[in-house]
Amino acid sequence: MRCQQPDASTSGRDLLHQGCSSARRSSRRNAARVACAGQKEVTLLDYGAGNVRSVRNAILKLGYTLREVSSPKDIMGAEKLIFPGVGAFEQAMGVLRSKEYTEPLREYIQAGKPFLGICLGMQLLFEGSEENGGVEGLGIIPGRVTKFDTSLGLPVPHIGWNTLEQRRESQLLSRVGDRRVYFVHSYRATPSPENNDWVLATTEYGGSFISAVHKGEISATQFHPEKSGSAGLDIIESFLEAPEEPRSAYTNGHMKGLAKRVIACLDVRANDAGDLVVTKGDQYDVRDTDGAGREVRNLGAPVELAGRYFTEGADEVTFLNITGFRDFPLGDLPMLEVLRRASEGVFVPLTVGGGIRGFTDAEGKQYSALDVAAEYFRSGADKVSIGSDAVDAAQEYMRTGQKTGKTAIEQISWAYGAQAVVVSIDPRRVFVADPASTQRPTIRTEHPGPNGEQYCWWQCTVKGGREGRDIDAVELARAVEALGAGEILLNCIDKDGQGDGFDLELVRAVSDAVTIPVIASSGAGSPEHFKEVFDNTGAAAALAAGIFHRKEVSIEEVKAHMSESGIPTRTS
Structure with a gap:
């Protein structure tokens, strides 16, 4: 990973002359604000699928700088690692394998170093998913990811702002309180005796599914904190550093469930x-x-x-x-x-x-x-x-x-x-x-x-x-x-x-x-x-x-x- 000053010159002009692949490289280089000595730093594992610009912007808004993972060794060298997974399970695992990120990522997580997975970045921690006909995951958390049951009459994908049922206290969710967070997904992991020690929060949508996990320094959310307004920014900040204000009371006294x-x-x-x-x-x-x-x-x-x-x-x-x-x-x-x-x-x-x-x-x-x-x-x-x-x-x-x-x-x-x-x-x-x-x-x-x-x-x-x-x-x-x-x-x-x-x-x-x-x-x-x-x-x-x-x-x-x-x- 190179250390350089932020470059705000992101432009699509390269695409006009060099084609989509060079624009992809240029956009990624310029959008990533890279950390320099003495500044608060986060490492981002962006494997090239979907919108992770909002994650970058949220981190920068909170006063941190970014290092990008560009090789397998960069993963183990991270002090704090955020993995925003976007897209389909099979494609994500395929990219991780092709870039030789799979084993370093497992090693980083098993070492108990600070980690935050987002959406698919949480699902990939499980043993596998039935998406794409069945795909093996990283195998960190017991259980498999399955599709929501459309026979229940609920729209799928589960899209929108839903409530969290926090199972225990944690720094990650300490400032969320009753505020809703934003979900967008068709597949979910469900609680079981085997993964109970991982489950931090669940959410109701045609049954209870896992919406956040936490063990040691490892955290992950099914929802998108970077798309969850002020509540989401509080979650990301709580992962990055211990909040100073008192913990919120979790009364959930308002109307629960998916908001219109x-x-x-x-x-x-x-x-x-x-x-x-x-x-x-x-x-x-x-x-x-x-x-x-x-x-x-x-x-x-x-x-x-x-x-x-x-x-x-x-x-x-x-x-x-x-x-x-x-x-x-x-x-x-x-x-x-x-x-x-x-x-x-x-x-x-x-x-x-x-x-x-x-x-x-x-x-x-x-x-x-x-x-x-x-x-x-x-x-x-x-x-x-x-x-x-x-x-x-x-x-x-x-x-x-x-x-x-x-x-x-x-x-x-x-x-x-x-x-x-x-x-x-x-x-x-x-x-x-x-x-x-x-x-x-x-x-x-x-x-x-x-x-x-x-x-x-x-x-x-x-x-x-x-x-x-x-x-x-x-x-x-x-x-x-x-x-x-x-x-x-x-x-x-x-x-x-x-x-x-x-x-x-x-x-x-x-x-x-x-x-x-x-x-x-x-x-x-x-x-x-x-x-x-x-x-x-x-x-x-x-x-x-x-x-x-x-x-x-x-x-x-x-x-x-x-x-x-x-x-x-x-x-x-």
Whole structure:
């Protein structure tokens, strides 16, 4: 490991000239702030999968510097080692073996040196996992990792803010108290007599699973402390050094369990001057109607707005890139920089959508959707959202009944796990007088059509709602779930910008049809609308944009109303 001063010059420009592999090396070198003599130091084991930028940023925010593991000997040389595992079990173990990290990592842990594993970094400590058909782990903790039981009716992946049941006191969780922490995973380890001496905390989701382990100097969490706001920063700091303030009381007197999420969405595009701005419009028209200029509506700067929503209590922040850079996603330097800067101060999950697809550049070089997604992950995204390409993939899958492994959904899900893939669905209502007049699945609606039609279905669209496809939202949702999507962002063109509430019929139809979480979007105008969608549908989260940007309704007001109404809510 080399000692050098921090280099803040991270840029995607190298990618334009040297290809994805050199950009990966450059991004990693520059993003890692390396320790120098006399400073507090942490060693980070980043094996190259997923977003670990937020872990780096959290450590730097707490006043520590970083050393990167670049060879097997660096592991045993660490004073404190953090291992943030991201992605799928098989791919992670494969990378550890190929880099010859497996045995040094076992030796480090068995020596009892300070270690913090995060998410997959905890799961890999167990004997193995049933993921990917069965894979052996590091064998430190007795037990195997298994998938959540979808037959229980709970959405899987388990995504969101849940509570901890602390089994015993420890420095690691000494300042968490009743605050929720952020989970995103499809597989979990369960408590047993054999691993009881390791279990620090459990969480309920279709049964009790292990959410934190601790023995000696070895700690690990199933949740992501770097995405758990102030509670998570307290956990990381408690691992790094003993907290000075008194320990919290663990009363868990508030409503337990998985909270319903409130997500702030930022539609980002370049304005006519070439600057990235947050914008919003009705039915995707983002230009002002007043005046002769018809300029792009500017509601603020993306990084500053994201920071504001984090402070106000947003459970997640979503960036939807609707600018022309999507023609060359890996050359989208401004949007990549937005992610990098936002992740420095926003310690909740970040999702980015727009241009997540395979493409060929001007020189004829081909890039896969996985290449594109990887660059966004490295820049600070936790999840990517796929839109139009998902419709094409679903239609082909429905036509053939076969998975090719070549779609963006399949590629990214295989490498990073289903929880990293969100599919954005943009449907509009199609009214029919008689269900027999269409092959699409219909419902009897409580809101008849313009000619009194009593039935409707939801036609999916592509290209920002400009082009309709002969596929229903329910059919699309089922197909993308089968292909490996872990979450659905469900928009509604008819409701967009109306402010009269979510399309409850649409949200109910889709959330009832799939076993993955559904995010309701489009139409929110008041705190009551969030309560309505959670009370009347299976939505796991609800998203809004314009009402938050214009400060018509605050995130605090929404959450206060949800909490007062008995809806599980993260309020701190």
